[in-house]
Amino acid sequence: MLTASAIDCETHLIFPERLIAVLQDLRGEAWQALVQRTLTYPDSAIEQAAFVLLIARLAGCSTCHADTLRALRGCAKCARQTVARYRGNDEELLEIYWQGYAEIQNYLISRE
Secondary structure, eight states: OOOGGGSOOOOOSSOOGGGGGGGGGGSOHHHHHHHHHHHTSOTTSHHHHHHHHHHHHHHTGGGOOTTSHHHHHOHHHHHHHHHHHOOSOHHHHHHHHHHHHHHHHHHHHHTO
């Protein structure tokens, strides 16, 4: 299993899918089940895109720049800290995830 210390300190424009696994142990059973379920889908699945959207929104990826402390620490550490410090419960995180999932699904349907 990947750990935050085993991940290089690369910084990306948005939370990368390959780091999802490093977030699994941070919260309760509902969160762990979401992470595990997300990892079972292929990289192109809506589930993974919704998870990336969840983390990007929580961590503020859109405001991260190369010269910020968040960027210097790297995406894995930033995301781990963000998820661990989230003040809501796991059910609230899942609700945010499912809202993002619905947004992505609606966007894809509108493009057909």
